[in-house]
Amino acid sequence: MSLTRDAVVAALREVTDPESGADLISADIIRALNIDGGTVRFVVEGRDGAMTESARKAAVERLEALAGVEKVLAVATAPAAPKAAKGPPPELNIGRPKQQGPQKIPGVERIIAIASGKGGVGKSTVAGNLAVALAAEGRRVGMLDADVYGPSQPRILGVSGRPASPDGKIIMPLRNHGVTMMSIGLMTAEDEAVVWRGPMLMGALQQMMNQVRWGRLDVLIVDLPPGTGDVQMTLTQKFEVTGAVIVSTPQDLALLDARKALDMFAKMNTRIFGMIENMSTHICSNCGFEEHIFGHGGAQADAERLGLPFLGEIPLDIEIRKAADGGAPIVVSAPESRQALAFRAIARELIEAGAG
Numbered sequence: 001m002s003l004t005r006d007a008v009v010a011a012l013r014e015v016t017d018p019e020s021g022a023d024l025i026s027a028d029i030i031r032a033l034n035i036d037g038g039t040v041r042f043v044v045e046g047r048d049g050a051m052t053e054s055a056r057k058a059a060v061e062r063l064e065a066l067a068g069v070e071k072v073l074a075v076a077t078a079p080a081a082p083k084a085a086k087g088p089p090p091e092l093n094i095g096r097p098k099q100q101g102p103q104k105i106p107g108v109e110r111i112i113a114i115a116s117g118k119g120g121v122g123k124s125t126v127a128g129n130l131a132v133a134l135a136a137e138g139r140r141v142g143m144l145d146a147d148v149y150g151p152s153q154p155r156i157l158g159v160s161g162r163p164a165s166p167d168g169k170i171i172m173p174l175r176n177h178g179v180t181m182m183s184i185g186l187m188t189a190e191d192e193a194v195v196w197r198g199p200m201l202m203g204a205l206q207q208m209m210n211q212v213r214w215g216r217l218d219v220l221i222v223d224l225p226p227g228t229g230d231v232q233m234t235l236t237q238k239f240e241v242t243g244a245v246i247v248s249t250p251q252d253l254a255l256l257d258a259r260k261a262l263d264m265f266a267k268m269n270t271r272i273f274g275m276i277e278n279m280s281t282h283i284c285s286n287c288g289f290e291e292h293i294f295g296h297g298g299a300q301a302d303a304e305r306l307g308l309p310f311l312g313e314i315p316l317d318i319e320i321r322k323a324a325d326g327g328a329p330i331v332v333s334a335p336e337s338r339q340a341l342a343f344r345a346i347a348r349e350l351i352e353a354g355a356g
């Protein structure tokens with residue numbers, strides 16, 4: 001018999017949270033519960049480190065005894081205790097008591113999620129270009145690469161190296177092309193990646209949002225992993241997301257997936273600023289001829305049907321790929337090119353819509 005979510009939740013209801021005295025589900029401290037075959041992953045999020053750890057242990061013990069469970073991977077997270085340091089860093093909320101409901105990041109005016117229904121549609125490329133295009137419009141822009149399964153912003157924005165953490169808590173972001181950026185990819189060595197897969201990622205997302213010293217930003221762009229998984233949920237549940245932008249390609253399959261992403265944001269009551277069609281037409285690298293190889297206009301028609309703004313289209317163009325691979329998005333490397341102008345036009349639309 002395969003393991004069900006209901007069975008796992010029922011078992012967790014039998015475990016008492018030492019902090020509140022309620023069961024773990026009623027205490028609402030289980031996050032990012034994921035059941036994959038016989039493997040159960042989750043995060044226990046309490047306030048007190050020791051008590052959260054003991055809740056985690058009890059939960060693991062109970063689940064290991066549950067029929068169908070082969071492996072339990074659980075991490076405990078609790079906010080770090082406030083420390084009498086040299087003076088608290090500005091604009092950070094480390095050590096504050098846990099807030100109910102979505103929180104704002106001090107100093108950050110807006111949080112914009114860039115999402116796609118499936119991988120490989122060019123979401124990260126679009127996000128990187130929009131970030132520098134918004135910076136070119138004079139906005140203070142941050143980029144959080146939360147695409148934990150394939151972080152690509154370090155490559156696209158041309159940053160590398162480990163971010164400094166002077167006190168082991170604050171993480172100093174990196175900066176390039178006018179964008180303050182942080183990527184989970186910069187915190188992990190290649191061979192550590194496996195350790196980060198799973199529920200820890202959700203804890204990691206919260207850490208990145210809260211512990212990175214973003215400074216004052218007009219907009220923090222969050223490059224999400226593809227799909228509608230736990231990172232998306234954590235982001236929208238935990239943080240006041242101003243809105244989302246959906247990137248799609250013209251293929252029907254991609255559009256069907258894009259609709260799933262739309263539905264998820266609608267369910268989370270997150271405003272959708274609109275859709276961008278990437279790889280909309282193909283521009284021949286030899287002659288510059290523009291061709292609609294994937295059937296053009298699907299995203300626009302879809303957006304119209306759903307009553308969503310269509311923010312614009314970006315061609316499939318080798319120069320966009322080369323620039324992104326070279327660490328200087330086309331908006332920076334060829335600012336007057338028509339490809340760059342397409343991104344800049346979308347950035348201006350976003351600003352007009354209150355997203356930038």
Ligand SMILES: Nc1ncnc2c1ncn2[C@@H]1O[C@H](COP(=O)(O)OP(=O)(O)OP(=O)(O)O)[C@@H](O)[C@H]1O
Pocket residue numbers: 116118119120121122123124125126147150152225226278279314315316317318319320321322324325
């Ligand atoms: N408009 C474009 N023209 C040419 N190449 C593009 C364009 N957009 C993206 N690409 C290329 O397509 C590949 C996938 O893009 P990208 O990594 O941005 O996708 P993604 O949707 O973020 O994928 P994933 O979420 O799976 O990482 C990259 O090699 C990128 O350079």
